[in-house]
Amino acid sequence: MSADLTVQNPTDQALRAADALLRSNGGTTAYLQMPTTPGDASDAGQLGLDAPNFQRLPLEPVVFRRSRPTMTEGEPAKYELLVSGAAVQAAVGEMQVASADLLFQMAAGVAIANELFLIEAVSLSECMGSVYLYRLLLRESTSGWQIQTAQD
Amino acid sequence: MQNAKDTFYIALRNRLTTVNPARTMTLRGIVRPGILVEEAEAPMAQLPLDAFVLRWTKLAADTQLPSILAQLTCEIHYATAGTQGNSGLDRGRALEEMDYELLQMLCPSSTVKMNYTETPAEQMGTSIFWSPATFAAGVTTRERVGRVATVEVFTFQEQGEQ
Numbered sequence: 001m002s003a004d005l006t007v008q009n010p011t012d013q014a015l016r017a018a019d020a021l022l023r024s025n026g027g028t029t030a031y032l033q034m035p036t037t038p039g040d041a042s043d044a045g046q047l048g049l050d051a052p053n054f055q056r057l058p059l060e061p062v063v064f065r066r067s068r069p070t071m072t073e074g075e076p077a078k079y080e081l082l083v084s085g086a087a088v089q090a091a092v093g094e095m096q097v098a099s100a101d102l103l104f105q106m107a108a109g110v111a112i113a114n115e116l117f118l119i120e121a122v123s124l125s126e127c128m129g130s131v132y133l134y135r136l137l138l139r140e141s142t143s144g145w146q147i148q149t150a151q152d
Numbered sequence: 153m154q155n156a157k158d159t160f161y162i163a164l165r166n167r168l169t170t171v172n173p174a175r176t177m178t179l180r181g182i183v184r185p186g187i188l189v190e191e192a193e194a195p196m197a198q199l200p201l202d203a204f205v206l207r208w209t210k211l212a213a214d215t216q217l218p219s220i221l222a223q224l225t226c227e228i229h230y231a232t233a234g235t236q237g238n239s240g241l242d243r244g245r246a247l248e249e250m251d252y253e254l255l256q257m258l259c260p261s262s263t264v265k266m267n268y269t270e271t272p273a274e275q276m277g278t279s280i281f282w283s284p285a286t287f288a289a290g291v292t293t294r295e296r297v298g299r300v301a302t303v304e305v306f307t308f309q310e311q312g313e314q
Contacts, residue, residue, distance in 0.1 A: 033194075039181035043268055046165075047158050048192030052180065106181065108194035120197045 012086075014127035019061060019084050022133075027061030030081055031147075033108040033116075034095060054108055057095065059087045064112050067137065076140040079117060081110065085124075085132040100124075100134065110138060111147035153211070153222050156280045156307035158268045160226065161189050161206055167257040168204070175253065177203045190229075201296065202246070204254065205229040219278075220309040228254060228285070231298025243297050247290060254301055258285055265307065280307045 033054040044050045067080040088100045097103050101122065110117045117138035125133040168175060168185045175186040177200055179193065186203035199205050210225035230250050234243030262281035267274040285301040 035180035035182075037181050041182045041184065043162060043273065044271070045180075045182075046184070046192065047161065047189065047268055049269060052194075108180075118195055118197070 008128055010128050010130060012130070014132040015084075015086050015130065018125075018132040019086060022061040022063050022082060022084055025063050027063060028112070029058050029060040030062045030064065030083070031056040031058055031111040032091065032103070033111060033147075034106060035108070037095075052108070056111065057091055057107075059083050059091060061087070062112075076142055078120070079138045079140065081112070081117075081136040081138055083134040083136060085130070085134065088131070088134050100131070104134075104136065109141065110136065114146050114148065116141040116143065116145055116147045153224060153307060153309070155265055155267050155276060155313060156222070156224060156305060157189070157208060157226075159263060159266045159280055160282070160305050161187070162266065162268065163263040164204070164206075164257045168253065171253050171256045172249075175202065199229055199231065199298075202232050202250075203230065204250070204257075217308075222307050222309060224305045224307070226282075226303045226305055228301045228303065229298065230254070230301075231293075231296045233295045233297075240295050243295070247297050247299065251287065251299065251301075254285060258282065258303065265310075276313070277310055278308045280305060282306065 034057045036053050036055050039045070040050050040052065042050065045052070061084050063082040065080055065082075067078050088103070092100055092103050095103060095106075097106065104119055104122045107119060110119060118141055119136055120139050121137040123135045123137075124131045125135070165185050165187050168187050176183050177186045177188075179188060179200075188200075188203060188205055190199075190205050190207045205228070207227040207229060208224060209227055210223075212223040214221040214223070230247075232243055232246040232250060234240035234246050261284070262279050265276040265278050265280050267276055283304040285303050288300045288302070290297055290299045
């Protein structure tokens with residue numbers, strides 16, 4: 001098997017195109033619920049006694065949509081969130097984590113329009129080795145909590 | 153009964169730091185021993201690898217004694233995909249290592265009950281004690297192998313204890 005030796009000049013074209021598409025298709029803001037830094041290393045923090053005081057990390061532009069049109073009784077609805085690769089890159093830098101995977105792993109959920117959602121799975125789309133879009137599969141939280149977002 | 157659950161977790165966590173100090177994980181931005189209480193953490197789609205996860209399930213109480221004797225069932229879930237250096241081919245060995253670590257963490261099978269709602273934690277008048285672990289058959293899910301060990305934890309309800 002031989003290597004692909006064609007000349008490919010990486011640009012951020014796909015990244016900008018994805019951002020433009022997300023903005024023009026109902027782009028909104030989602031907030032990752034992230035642990036505070038430095039985190040709570042105390043016994044009380046590990047036993048659920050201390051409030052974790054999650055901080056909200058905004059991601060925009062994002063598109064939020066229902067992924068499963070057929071509803072099943074007793075099953076929480078599933079949604080998908082399309083997130084700009086540039087927004088995730090910025091969030092990774094802000095939180096000083098090693099990768100986007102770790103960022104989503106650390107998140108306790110996503111708040112969108114005052115509702116809390118839990119991250120079930122993460123996939124990505126890339127062009128010439130550069131990720132331009134993340135797709136998060138979300139499950140509606142059954143807690144029914146209203147999460148205050150910065151837009152309110 | 154919450155004091156018993158808290159005491160059991162802290163006892164196992166402290167013993168893990170002696171049994172295998174290298175078994176750590178990063179959770180909520182903190183590097184800590186590789187053990188957690190599921191109900192005290194944010195919900196997760198998949199349990200973490202190479203860590204022990206305590207899940208409290210059944211509860212029974214003997215009210216015929218002078219003090220109520222509560223029996224709490226704790227499921228300890230753990231799974232591994234082996235190590236990257238061995239391309240995961242050592243996952244069976246890694247699971248066996250976790251089995252052995254758990255056996256060591258559970259001995260001795262009692263500890264003094266503590267109240268962690270006070271700062272510093274307050275020693276209580278009784279101890280908690282637990283049964284030997286019952287190990288379920290290993291479960292393979294793609295590259296993960298895991299197991300559940302079940303332990304019965306016993307505690308006397310003290311006067312005024314919540």
